[in-house]
Amino acid sequence: MSVRVRFAPSPTGALHIGGVRTALYNYLFARKNDGVFILRIEDTDQNRFVPGAEAYIVESLKWVGLIPDEGIDFGGSYGPYRQSERKAVYRRYAHELVERGHAYYAFDPPEALEAQRQAEENFTYNYRTRTGLDNSLVLPDSRVQELLDAGTPCVIRLKVEPGQDIHIHDLIRGDVVFQSSELDDKVLLKADGMPTYHLANVVDDHLMEITQVIRGEEWLPSTAHHVLLYRGFGWTETMPQFAHLPLILKPVGNGKLSKRDGAKFGMPVFPLDWPGETPEARSMGFREAGFLPEAAINFLALLGWHPGGDQEIFTIDELVQAFSLEHINKGGARFDYEKAKWFNQRYIQMTPDGVLAGHIHPLAAARGYRTDLPFLTRVAALMKDRVHLLPDFVEQGYFLFEPVTQYDDETIRKKWNPAFHPAFENLLENIAQVAPFEAPALEEYVRHFAQEQGLKPGDILPLLRLALAGTMKGPAVFDMAALLGPAETNRRLAGALRHFSQVIATIAG
RNA sequence: GGCCCGUUCGUCUAGGGGUUAGGACGCAUCCCUUUCACGGAUGAAACACGGGUUCGAUUCCCGUACGGGCUACCA
Structure with missing residues (x-):
């Protein structure tokens, strides 16, 4: 059977970086196994729907290059891939489950259950309490x-039979057992006719x-319910395997990485x-x-x-080749931004000018700088x-784009000697x-000149650097001079010479 | 509270019954460079704890501690 995996985010806001990682692992697994990577939108919560979130998810996947083979916006013959468009499907299956005796109607209004939870410390709707509640298990047919005929609001609940062990073999964690x-x-x-995640994901995973x-580790506890659903529907033969990913933790402190x-x-x-x-709700992106x-x-x-070994830099193809679920760690991983920046630095170095x-x-362009490609190159x-x-190219390299207005006066005081004035006049x-x-000729000329x-x-x-950039940080002086060109180099030298004298004069005064 | 999952340097991790416990980020020192970086070299830095099993446990088992997740008509 060919591999088919899905990434199933819900459009409740920006896609968390952990979600991107889940998508990535699904993608790598699909590619590695010549399988299909599907994007399914789980928008069954009408209250939490956020306009634009779906488009954001698609754009994010495109930016990182995880292009689905099937799914919303990407075609495929298992659609629709938006759960809100499959409402009738879930309704049909939910009723089928009632007929099979694995689910039932419950008429308890939300407020009644809320009151129950208030009254009873650990109230749970289960085999113990359901006989005393308002549902089709206790009401006469x-x-x-x-x-039902009167259109009374109701939900359909899974009828969990007590007393059975539910074994799950997680591809990452091994055997996990739950007591029903x-x-x-x-x-x-x-009650609004929409399925919950539990029903929708099982029905869709089966149909697709x-x-x-x-998926993320937060789904591990409810996997037992999902297994019960597969059993209830008689789909155990084709039940998918499960792999629950560790969470991404906050950079500092406790807990999982959150949007805030x-x-x-x-x-x-x-x-x-x-x-x-x-401002607190605004979210910065890796792209920006x-x-x-x-x-x-x-x-x-x-x-x-990590696949093992010492390699750190992987092309996407290398990731695909090396990928396996077995090498996913079980423990949560702390988000380390310094390491993220290091990777980016390495990739910038590897990218052609x-x-x-x-x-x-x-x-x-945003800063009103020169934008011709030969120069930017x-x-x-x-x-x-x-x-x-x-x-950083424009923020740290600002002096390559704009005239020097700020000088590192500290260094000027240390390096400048009024006796140098005639020589610098000559140089300029x-x-x-x-x-x-160009750099080599300039270097030869200046070194020769100094000797003279x-x-x-x-x-x-150092003074030449200060004259051209204003700061002691930056590329090789002669490279800068060459880039700036003769006119600008001359102009900056002249301006700097005036400034150097002023700084010294200030001290003297 | 209950259920479930986890725990190797500060961080990401490799490893796995007998190793000088390896790499990377970050940090420190040095070299290169009359700048800042890059690069190179070196260094400090870890198997949570307690019991087993074993000739021998960081590795296997059981507890404890700590961390995490779930416990909605949210996903």
């Missing part, structure tokens, strides 16, 4: 029919011929930006933070999984070894004539 007596009679079909369910942690720690926890009503999608994928893949130029383009070459995120008059105006003037390289180089 005629009365049930009457209520501990399980509650889960609602399968809500899903072979492995790879992005704003809290100033780091992205979503693939793409997601606007929020308040300046990550290359390949880097984000590489980072995510290794957060909770011309490609980087394309990434820098919009960032430069050279910027990329000079900066790529010292950035972690794409915006003649440097523009160096031909070709009786100066050490250490006297002149």
Whole structure:
């Protein structure tokens, strides 16, 4: 039987980075096994529906390159892939389960159950309590029919028979056993006619011929219910295998990574930006933070999984080749943003300058900088070894785009000597004539010039850097000069010379 | 509270009955470089605890502790 796996997010907001990892593991598993990767939207909660969330999910998957083979927006013959469009299907199956005696109608209004929970410490709707509640198990058939005919609001609940062990063989965790007596009679079909997750996911996984369910650990406890559903429907022969993924934990402190942690720690926890009503609700995305999608994928893949060995950098094809569910760790993995940035740095280094130029383009444009690709390509070459995120190119390399207005005066006081003035005057008059105006020629000229003037390289180089960039941080001086060109180099030298004298004059005064 | 899952350097992890417990991020020192980085080298840093099983447990079993998840007409 060919492998078919699905990623089934619910459109209640931005897709969490943990969700992206779940999608990634499903994708890798599908590719590794020549299977099919399906995107299914689980929008059965009408109250939590968020407009735009579905489009966000699709755009996120596209950005990281996890393109579904089937699903909403991607075709396939097992549709519809949006659960809200399959309402009739679930209704039919829910009733079938009632007929088979594995489910029943319950008329208890939500308020009544709420009151029960208030009154009774650990109230659970199960085999113990259901006989005293308002459902088709205790009501006479005629009365049930009457209520149904009258359109009385009701739900359909799973009838869990006590006294049986439910064994699950989890592909990641091994054997897990649940006692059915501990399980509650889960609602399968809500009063609004929509199914709950439990019914919908089992029916859809069956109908869509899903072979492995790879999902978050938060689903492990309800898997016993799902197994009971497969049994109730008589689908045990084709029941999918289960694999429950460990959670992604907060960078610091306790608990799983939450949506709010992005704003809290100033780091992205979503693939793409997601606007929020308040600053705290606004979510930064990996894309907007300046990550290359390949880097984000590489980072995510290794957060909770490793194939063994010492390799850290994996192309997507290498990930596919190396992937196996058995190597997924059982324990939760803490989100480590420093490591994420390290991956991005490595991927930036590996990316050709011309490609980087394309990434820098919009960032430069946003700041009103030069945007011609040949120039940006050279910027990329000079900066790529010292950035972690794409915006660093313009934020840390600002002096390549704009005139120097701020100088590192501290260093000027240490390095500048008024006695250098004539020499620098000379340099600024003649440097523009160096031909070709490229780094090697410039370096040769300046070093030779220093010698001529009786100066050490250490006297002149730091000051030249300060003149061109204003700061002691940055690419090789001669590379910068070459990029800036003769006119700009001359201009900056002249401006710097005036500033240097002023700074010293201030001290003297 | 109940049920379920987990626990190797600070973090992500490799490993697995006998190892100097390996790698990566981060950190520190040094080299390269008259900048910042990159790169290279070196270093500090871990098997939660207690019982078994065993000639021998970090590795297998059982407890304990700690962490996590679930416990809705949410997913």
